[in-house]
Amino acid sequence: MAQLTFYGAVAGVTGSMYLLQTDHSNLLLDCGLFQGRREEEEANLKPLPFAVSSLDAVVLSHAHLDHSGRLPLLVAEGYSGPIYMTKPSGDLIEVLLKDAASLQERDVEWENKRLRRAGKPEVEPLYRAEDVQETLKLCQGLNYQQRISITEDVEVRFLDAGHILGSAIVELYISERGVEKKLVFSGDLGNSQAALLRDPEAVQSADVLLLESTYGDRDHRSMEDTLQEFEDVILEASENGGNILIPSFAVGRTQEIIFRLGELYQQGKLHQQAIFLDSPMAIAVTEIYHRYQNIYNAEDKAAIETASLTASAKERSLHTFLPILRYSISTDESMALNKVERGAIIIAGSGMCNGGRIRHHLKHNLWRKQSHVIFVGFQAMGTPGRALVDGARYFKIAGEEVIVKAAIHTLGGFSAHASQTQLIEWLGHFEGEKPRLFLVHGEENAKQALATVATTHGWRPHIAGLGEKVKF
Structure with a gap:
């Protein structure tokens, strides 16, 4: 037995x-x-x-x-x-x-x-x-x-x-x-x-x-409602000129967000100048996703292929679906983003803001009222991400307190x-x-x-x- x-x-x-x-x-x-x-x-x-x-x-x-x-x-x-x-x-x-x-x-x-x-x-x-x-x-x-x-x-x-x-x-x-x-x-x-x-x-x-x-x-919020709110935040940020920060988990959530941004780009609704993926791990994982497009669902695979007709079958990927996507691999490339004050979307880890490069981007953007932070994943109790979601007025990093003036958004449908x-x-x-x-x-x-x-x-x-x- x-x-x-x-x-x-x-x-x-x-x-x-x-x-x-x-x-x-x-x-x-x-x-x-x-x-x-x-x-x-x-x-x-x-x-x-x-x-x-x-x-x-x-x-x-x-x-x-x-x-x-x-x-x-x-x-x-x-x-x-x-x-x-x-x-x-x-x-x-x-x-x-x-x-x-x-x-x-x-x-x-x-x-x-x-x-x-x-x-x-x-x-x-x-x-x-x-x-x-x-x-x-x-x-x-x-x-x-x-x-x-x-x-x-x-x-x-x-x-x-x-x-x-x-x-x-x-x-x-x-x-x-x-x-x-x-x-x-x-x-x-x-x-x-x-x-x-x-x-x-x-x-x-x-x-x-x-x-x-x-x-x-x-149950999750409907994807239709989630995507509409996502689009609204992107549009608001493009109108007031602020950066958008998206704390994201390297496996799965990041690739989903890149695809959803690609949909907006293909529909002519994405007016930001550039999107930066600032996570060496998420970059490596995204490249692995590219290698296994054969197990994508048929609808999204077809969308990528249709939008990438000028690329060879081997080159078609999330990158060709969202051509303004940029990889920030080195520490110097990551630090250079701190000088970008407007018009950018920055995706970085960790997803709950308790480590990783996202913390430095929060330091340089949270105090700006034009900035937006979009949480697309669960924020556990006791994490910095949860504190921001719950309305914290200050964010502490490396002993420095940064006032929170950015708009904080939580999209619960991206589970x-x-x-x-x-x-x-x-x-x-x-x-x-x-x-x-x-x-x-x-x-x-x-x-x-x-x-x-x-x-x-x-x-x-x-x-x-x-x-x-x-x-x-």
Whole structure:
């Protein structure tokens, strides 16, 4: 009998990790970082709750660090088996894990300076760049719909989850004593209103289903209304001459915003002189998106191709769709933008303004009443982005307080996650006897709300607990 143990993304939305044990195999499904408040991130420092030497394979749903970020730790502790994922996810985690290692090494370097001055023992980063290199050697990329055997009694197939490039719904087929059982992990399901990617694929059957519940308690604002407000802000800024700052996440959200700006450009509604993507990571990710245009949704792919007829098929991309897009790669190029006082749109990380180049642009623009800041992603409590959204009058950076005179806008429709209604609609594709349903990857109120609604549709959902074991 198979057993599933929930080791992460059960008390919140990060640290995704589940251990599947069968008669002949031990598989790890995701190996993500805990992210958020300090006490939440301290969970990353705890020993892994299983014997790494017992693992036969690892399966990754997608590249976001809350699903992939502890893979190098796994390898540093001795894992040397295969890590299965989609091919785009393999390209993305190279960028994300290298950046994560670099940030950890930098943060530890600063911390150790403080500890040395205090005469205290130094600390080590969670993992280093060399651990990432060893991890990448183990990655095996698969195509969507490709079903392969990964251990003696388990096969895997990835379906398109539509969340970010390469994101997957994971199907695991387990053969035990002549009987096949099927475990399905939704991964993070995408918002069907989002640009570029396809809608999450339907699944009709399973014995056990793990379903994310990030937005299990709400629906998103309609994309039509969101895009209209986006257009209104762009127009207002062009009329008063101010810059527009867009704090954005490097994977998914940035590429969506570039596409939406491209739509406005193609419609003749974008009057800004230039758009700057000021994030080396987001630039690298955007180039990866360019390589996988074959898995864009048909409508948006056709729009890019139609607008780029003068370019060769190989050259057609988000860049040709939005030809006034400029990359700011070096630090000098980024700093040069501080001298631009009007007519520019600057997209930079981090998405919650708690780090990255966006903070310097805020310093040079927040005090100008002509400036606009557009938040296109969730702002967690305690972050600088959330403070601005909540009406902070001052923004503090490097010990300096900057008065907030810029207009602050929040556009809630640009979510990369399925809403409550979309999650219930996805569940509606299951036929016959419903699988055992476990809700994961959500805050408590979101899981409870989704459980209540799912019950009215004939499901018997269970909210999984940390360390809980389920036999099937």
